[in-house]
Amino acid sequence: MIDRLAIFGATGDLSARYLLPGLAAMRAAGHLDDRFQLVCSDRSDWDSERFRSWATAQLERHGDAWPADARKAIAASARFRRADVTDPAAVASAIAGEGPLAVYLVLPPALFSRAVSTLDQAGLPAGSRIVLEKPFGEDLGSAVELNRLLAEVVAEDAVFRVDHFLAMTTVENVLGARLANRMLEPIWNSAHIAEVEIVWDEHLALEGRAGYYDNAGALKDMVQNHLLQLLCLVAMEPPISLGERDLRDRKVDVLRSVRPLTDEDVVHRTRRARYRAGRIDDHEVPAYVDEQGVDPDRRTETFAEVELELDSWRWSGTRFRLRSGKALGRDRKEVTVRFRPVPYVPFGHSGEVLPNVLRFGLEPESLTLDLTGTGSRARTFAPLALTARMATPGLPPYGRLLLDVLTGNPALSIRGDEAEESWRVVEPVLSAWSRDLVPLQDYPAGSDGPSRE
Template structure:
């Protein structure tokens, strides 16, 4: 790629993630010297005003990056005012850029289809790439329609449906631990695994994202894409290679095997809830419905949990529990693989020993294995022990890694079109059952712990 165009350059995604990623790549000298970056948006700003806006975002979200690298980004980026859904405006906004171009749609998902259509009519230069953020569509039908539209204007290997979770170090270490070590893979099945928990609890609230989040909710925002992708990495069969095609094929196999829940199962195996006013540490948090930009009549959930079952030879009967929530009192982000108890316990103690649990901790990156050992006193009493290791920080943070992969044409950490459709096939019955009242919307005070409700 010789140019990067960011549609929606003044939005939260660009300011919070893309501009800091550019600065980190600049500091790492990962850009070609003549690389061009252009922001495109509707806000009536000139170059100087946009660079001031971008500089403020870099100061806030990339303060750890050397100031020289931040200034270099500001010097190489320019800005064009354009309606990204207007083919003539899009064509004019890219006319003077060297090609091929990576088009990053840092936009609300509702604009994806019209922007892709405008791009196609404006003329997409050969070998260019199109990058879309999650969620990809709002249900299975819309994902299929968007895939059909993209297939008319670009080849699959030039379409990047990004999920920055897949670039996180601990997430990638799921593959390393499973497929580079003989010790775990023989136990990685229903005979030995009791359950798998995939959790992303966070104290953050809306952080100015109500215009998107209130139309999405926790199930669409987190479970449908991020957590299902983590489920794929835990449950997939060993791929022949870690190339894009082999990895995506095995992930799709998993998604196709995930059982769609019936309305009755939705009522028993899912939870939806919304935070009310409360306190997180020293911070007073208003009721979700009082947040600016929220429509209370939508009944948007800020907490979602569901249990999935994978109907295949390896995983039949093992519950995979997905959970994510906002405004919670503690940050928990991990994949926890709980192993079954031993078939016969020879120790005569009254209490059951703690289960063996392998945890992949995400942010900060850490791996833990809980086991039982003989106690220091009576050698026939068991005591829990934990083997753990902190992982060295990534050379490049997740978004920077993804951005570099896009420019290099490596789709391994992207999501293939059929993956997105299968993920919606799993979630659509839950959303339909919720809309029909199968699971009432609960409430929890901000600052609660997820295990309390």
């Protein structure tokens, strides 16, 4: 296990909300001890004392679920080095020390290639690992080039293209439900499943992230990575094992089976929109174009929906709908599997017999099965929902992710060819949207999203 972690871009929101609390959770669970060293860098004119003070405050704010002594130990383990990731000398100073380390790049995608080259010039120690936050590249061409650069610096199994969705217990929930249950495994195919909807709708608006989000948008921020990863878990063939090669091979197979979208497909099977001023709960939300740091001319979408089909024996005829939106009236974060209706109900009844629906709640994590049961009167039907709350995992998603990085387990990270295939899926959408083949709708903040026109 590597006991040194270097974070470049360390004073940002990701570190504050997720990485530092994830490390505190690992410390509380006994995965980290006093040998652990945290090296934090960015271009801020800070010193170690100021960073530790900032880290302490962020851990109190975002990591209060973990014991105070664990939070204190993580803050105390940190040292800060001012460094520009394009300056080999500054980076060499930041990563100096004995033995390998894990380097976590919390940077805009446009800086990934330069940062990887700089790490190589700075003399990255043998056995080190490189961690990259999504999105991996900005398009297919940049992803291919970044993969080439990474291959010159470290081995593929030392590259962690992370997606914290894969560190949720949703991975076990989805795979366990479909592969370890006799009643589900035989019907997990297009003969029985009409549609799978993968949704990440949130009431949060921009929340000060214009610097990143306005250059990405909902399609790149959520669909190209997070939601396609969930698609892979739902649709992949049963792997021989959950080991690195078997699991990732089957995920790549799914992405390769996605039917390429033509311009006409994009027009009829995708939607994009951005929020205008509205009200969410008890506060007013300005229009996206009026948020600080937003360039209205970019026409960045805050809502994206894409309908895909898979060319495979198992899934021919099943629709897969991927959707994500910001500033909506309610959080809806789930994978919904809609089964086909029974072909015939052999006795008279009143009331509608609804198709069965299986829902995997993502946040909070839950499992719900919608059935049809008997109503209060004879020969009537009524909906019946069976719901289970998932056990709280020992580590939060970023804690599990960091544990995999430090122990060298890449099974839940994204392999290079998988990242490229994900871009292949969405590039026709990006191209058509850039040519305005699909109108940019709008929707009031706090609503259910854009209307279907």
